[in-house]
Amino acid sequence: MTISSVGEFTLIDRLAAVLKDTGPTGLLVGIGDDAAAWRPTPNTVTVATTDALVEGVHFDLSTTGWADLGWKALAENVSDVAAMGCWPRYALVALALPDRLSVRDLEDLYRGLQACATAFGCQAVGGDVAASHYVTIAVTLIGESLPATGADDQPPLLRRSAARAGDVVATTGPLGASAAGLRLLREAAGTEADDAAALVSAHLRPMPRVTAGVVLVQAGVRCAIDVSDGLVADLGHICEQSGVDAEIRADRVPLHPAARARFPDTALDMALGGGEDYELVCTGSAEALARASRELAARGEPPLVTIGRILPQRGAAPRVSVLGKDGDLVRPERAGYQHFTHDVRSGWPKQ
């Protein structure tokens, strides 16, 4: 059985099943959340996440600049740490590189990475470089929780497994911009206009919601994920880990205005299934989400947008439903990106 016949998520389950808990104590979160988490001291939690970007799969050197690539390689890890409600701290960078590359290009890669580190208050502190056939960039980021407060002495985290029936579902901002920007880049459309540039920038230089993640956790929210695979797919991860269903109202999903203007017919699909927006999707009580919205506004950040609700699981498997204005079921065209189900060269889904 090849990995393309089982897909990314089954593969992860199979590999996780091989691992045993034989290690040090203090592990709080293992495989399956946005990051792993453990307690190095009673009062704090360390989180760690890793992501690999592969030439020809995640990026194309003919259309992606090296500095953008450096930004994005770190930013997607920053987003995972934000989705745990933690501050990003220390990054390690493992590079596999063909020796035809120029040193100057790689310095540009590091300039983009450094710009992202500066923007989000973290730092690249080590790494590895190895010869290879294609460029692969694996970044690992270590973050830190807020300190424990309150009676339960638990450092607070945002978990995928913490959604409860009755929770409200919200997002920290508009969706679909990254997918629209990628479409513009692939069509080699003019990207000079302000609205096109905003979409392309959303794809190439995403801005993870670190402050929003910390505000959520401070407001008492305990469940979130970042939108990397696509809203429906990522909310689906929350449902699987929490054993609940979710219902989204399509008319409430905030579409990026430039995506809606450029792609009026497909902007909703881009928002539901496009991915790489790196906004957070969270669930919690209406009161906790309102507290978080007020605090976000006080910090000059956009308020949360309510898009749906969490329900008890009704079927054999947890499910995300997208409802239209009149309550009918909307079927999103793409269910979110999954590795090994797409062609490595073109990036498009296999038939």
Added chain:
Amino acid sequence: MTISSVGEFTLIDRLAAVLKDTGPTGLLVGIGDDAAAWRPTPNTVTVATTDALVEGVHFDLSTTGWADLGWKALAENVSDVAAMGCWPRYALVALALPDRLSVRDLEDLYRGLQACATAFGCQAVGGDVAASHYVTIAVTLIGESLPATGADDQPPLLRRSAARAGDVVATTGPLGASAAGLRLLREAAGTEADDAAALVSAHLRPMPRVTAGVVLVQAGVRCAIDVSDGLVADLGHICEQSGVDAEIRADRVPLHPAARARFPDTALDMALGGGEDYELVCTGSAEALARASRELAARGEPPLVTIGRILPQRGAAPRVSVLGKDGDLVRPERAGYQHFTHDVRSGWPKQ
């Protein structure tokens, strides 16, 4: 200027120069040691290291088994943590994989990784899988120092920069076995005999010296590196970071007995330049090394072997000299492995 024209170590220097110290406080060790290190709390130090293994460069799927590959991918990171005098704790695994691979092979990879984690008391807690053209395995390992003791309140670490003129140079065990094992594998020689099997095992399933690293640090030793590139090259890293010269006595370098028996003419070169032995090379006062040797013996581990001494830097650049029995200079054939100076397909040095 391509990266093959500058080589691995210059490339690392150029990339490190792009990074700025803009991040969180508490960083103790940045790029250039076996691992990065920071203080999450006043009393402890966290260390982190990452290494990428690339198909066709670091391993060949036609001769390397998946379980061996999983062991080695973690073991070389365990060795970096050992070389800091720390305990390995949590590992993250980023895999880039062609979709033709079988799930069973990847489960074997994880079985090997789990066996190594069990052997050294650490745990794989997260990761990432992505589609790719070739197999790349990037493992990040996070470790923990011994707690701070003594008047200076510094958690103790083994550093590359801590060698001082007058120090004795020692190794934790015999060298050359890994290079000899690789030679046997490449020559497709019979590897069933006990001595050949020992060499092959040293190459495929190296045993990092975690206990030895901790014993060194407890005995007051503060300088070490693991032998990954080759004894002369790795001791050279210590000399560069410490601003000293080193002198090794070739006749004192402990050769693995099976390597000496199988390859009498080249065993010394294998020990000096072969690499991947994952023993530790340390420097310190004769008293501290003697204390460490006694403690190692008490724990049933082999004692340290003294192989040379640290001298003040005499030339423009720090230098490692290898002396024969009569005090003449021995020139090791290979100066240690450096990426981008070897052909990606064959693994052999470029001309």
